[in-house]
Amino acid sequence: MADVVNNGVNVEALISARDALTKAPEAAKFKWRAACEWKNGTHSHSTVEGFFGLGEEQRRKRTFKFDADHPEVFASEDVGATPVEYVLVGLASCLTAGIAAVAQHWQIQLRSVTATIEGDMDLQGILGIDNDVRNGFSGIKVKYKIDADAKREDIEALVAQSQKRSAVYDIVTNPTNVTVEVT
Amino acid sequence: MSRCLSDRSIDHVVLERGEIAHSWRTERWDSLRLLTPNWQSRLPGYGYSGNDPDGYRTVPEVVEFISGYATAFAAPVQTHTTVVSVRRTEAGYLVRTDQGDWQCRALVIASGACNIADTPGCADRVPRSIATLTAQQYRNPGQLADGGVLVVGASSSGTQIANEIHRSGRPVTLAVGEHIRAPRMYRGKDLEWWMDVAGVLDERYDAVDDIGRARRVPSLQLAGTPDRSTLDLNALTDIGVRLVGRLAGITEDGKAQFAGSLRNMCALSDLKMGRLLDVIDAWARDNGLDGLVAPPHRLPPTHVEASPSLGIKLTDEIRTVIWATGYHPDYSWLDVPVLDRKGLIRHDGGVTESPGLYLMGMQFLRRRKSVLIDGAGDDARDLSAHLACFLAGDPCRALVPHFASQ
Numbered sequence: 001m002a003d004v005v006n007n008g009v010n011v012e013a014l015i016s017a018r019d020a021l022t023k024a025p026e027a028a029k030f031k032w033r034a035a036c037e038w039k040n041g042t043h044s045h046s047t048v049e050g051f052f053g054l055g056e057e058q059r060r061k062r063t064f065k066f067d068a069d070h071p072e073v074f075a076s077e078d079v080g081a082t083p084v085e086y087v088l089v090g091l092a093s094c095l096t097a098g099i100a101a102v103a104q105h106w107q108i109q110l111r112s113v114t115a116t117i118e119g120d121m122d123l124q125g126i127l128g129i130d131n132d133v134r135n136g137f138s139g140i141k142v143k144y145k146i147d148a149d150a151k152r153e154d155i156e157a158l159v160a161q162s163q164k165r166s167a168v169y170d171i172v173t174n175p176t177n178v179t180v181e182v183t
Numbered sequence: 184m185s186r187c188l189s190d191r192s193i194d195h196v197v198l199e200r201g202e203i204a205h206s207w208r209t210e211r212w213d214s215l216r217l218l219t220p221n222w223q224s225r226l227p228g229y230g231y232s233g234n235d236p237d238g239y240r241t242v243p244e245v246v247e248f249i250s251g252y253a254t255a256f257a258a259p260v261q262t263h264t265t266v267v268s269v270r271r272t273e274a275g276y277l278v279r280t281d282q283g284d285w286q287c288r289a290l291v292i293a294s295g296a297c298n299i300a301d302t303p304g305c306a307d308r309v310p311r312s313i314a315t316l317t318a319q320q321y322r323n324p325g326q327l328a329d330g331g332v333l334v335v336g337a338s339s340s341g342t343q344i345a346n347e348i349h350r351s352g353r354p355v356t357l358a359v360g361e362h363i364r365a366p367r368m369y370r371g372k373d374l375e376w377w378m379d380v381a382g383v384l385d386e387r388y389d390a391v392d393d394i395g396r397a398r399r400v401p402s403l404q405l406a407g408t409p410d411r412s413t414l415d416l417n418a419l420t421d422i423g424v425r426l427v428g429r430l431a432g433i434t435e436d437g438k439a440q441f442a443g444s445l446r447n448m449c450a451l452s453d454l455k456m457g458r459l460l461d462v463i464d465a466w467a468r469d470n471g472l473d474g475l476v477a478p479p480h481r482l483p484p485t486h487v488e489a490s491p492s493l494g495i496k497l498t499d500e501i502r503t504v505i506w507a508t509g510y511h512p513d514y515s516w517l518d519v520p521v522l523d524r525k526g527l528i529r530h531d532g533g534v535t536e537s538p539g540l541y542l543m544g545m546q547f548l549r550r551r552k553s554v555l556i557d558g559a560g561d562d563a564r565d566l567s568a569h570l571a572c573f574l575a576g577d578p579c580r581a582l583v584p585h586f587a588s589q
Contacts, residue, residue, distance in 0.1 A: 128393075128396065174494070175493040177491060178444065180446075180447065
């Protein structure tokens with residue numbers, strides 16, 4: 001094991017935040033936001049900037065921008081990833097961030113972490129061809145390659161713990177009430 | 184169909200696995216009433232003659248009505264005869280039954296759309312301590328243990344069963360997916376009356392945009408309520424039934440998960456109902472009924488609580504799960520290659536690819552009303568005409584199927 005484990009995660013800050021939010025649970029209530037604007041065809045442009053948390057509106061140094069579209073096989077312009085690919089990106093990046101944080105907490109030095117993620121989808125669902133086929137993924141597979149100063153079972157435990165504490169993993173595996181309004 | 188064949192002097196037999204109206208005698212819950220009013224069971228040469236045309240038949244009354252029809256024209260029904268297999272022969276079809284074989288040149292399949300109750304894939308994850316019943320097996324609340332009941336499915340069966348079980352003192356949670364809301368009465372008339380006079384029920388299968396979708400639409404959320412009240416989700420909420428989203432799955436530790444789409448399922452249904460009432464209002468206006476019937480009105484939106492439950496541990500609060508999640512036909516006896524990959528018979532308005540083989544009594548077979556008793560007459564008139572042409576060796580060009588377009 002390395003003498004000083006450094007995965008670039010400030011665990012002390014996270015733990016002190018955890019302590020602080022345990023004492024002030026209202027401050028733990030966050031609202032994450034994105035804005036989306038239709039451009040043309042299936043192309044839309046989304047931005048992510050502010051969010052609410054720690055009892056107040058939070059600003060960022062910059063605005064993050066995302067173009068979503070569909071590939072040319074759908075007769076689209078393909079100027080951005082598809083929305084479902086953004087879901088895959090969200091899940092993989094959430095699990096990966098979690099692996100780094102948990103590894104830091106468990107004093108496991110990571111050297112490299114790579115993941116591939118694949119979602120199976122039968123288009124008969126969204127095209128309305130077959131009612132028995134769901135619109136969304138029928139399954140998602142994530143494969144991690146992790147080089148770290150730890151035994152295989154510790155790495156597996158790391159990946160398992162990351163799923164247990166992942167927001168996006170919870171979002172895709174459990175139902176969520178969705179309210180869509182026209183204003 | 185038998186009546187229409189008799190009218191054409193076509194020699195035929197009707198095979199029935201049990202008694203006449205067998206499924207009505209054996210596969211219906213006790214309190215069920217026909218969803219259509221008495222006057223609306225208009226069969227070729229037969230109809231309602233009692234003094235309650237606006238009432239809804241009880242199950243024994245439906246059995247009596249259908250049996251009475253068979254008696255009235257001496258339908259050649261051979262009861263207690265179960266078809267074991269049907270296959271093509273050079274001369275037509277060989278029908279094997281447990282009472283001997285039949286050879287026929289033409290065959291009409293009228294074995295129904297609701298032979299086998301559908302259950303979702305997660306049904307086998309229900310913990311064993313919880314009883315499960317399909318709507319086909321359910322009879323009355325007295326069958327059930329005391330305690331909570333999860334009713335899955337909110338079409339006509341699910342809402343009616345949820346209503347009477349909840350009123351029996353067993354708290355009901357109702358899992359709601361796609362459903363079609365409909366008021367029992369509108370502007371002082373039965374909804375079926377409006378759909379009948381406005382031509383909605385006569386809409387033809389070859390005139391709708393997407394017949395595949397039209398055939399998959401769930402049944403109208405109607406009930407044959409003796410007081411003609413509307414039994415919609417709001418009525419169920421009012422008596423304390425808890426609404427949750429579509430049953431999405433059951434986890435390994437027995438937690439039922441409900442989709443977060445309840446609000447949209449209800450919004451879709453409210454909007455669809457609004458479009459139907461718009462059609463009715465337009466027809467009433469164009470036909471001079473405004474002023475003669477009650478003025479148009481709209482129903483309040485379906486009430487959905489702010490955060491419907493997304494999951495319950497079944498063993499904590501549920502003693503019985505009832506699947507009211509639809510049906511599919513049973514063609515296990517049919518050895519003629521006319522089934523599509525979903526196991527349904529490919530047909531064009533009831534005419535199959537196999538010469539002389541016909542289908543009746545399915546959703547939107549030839550008209551929106553095809554699945555109703557009231558729809559059987561027109562379909563039987565059309566299909567018996569085709570069948571007569573077939574037997575006469577006339578190609579019936581006007582009615583030749585065009586499967587390529589389906």
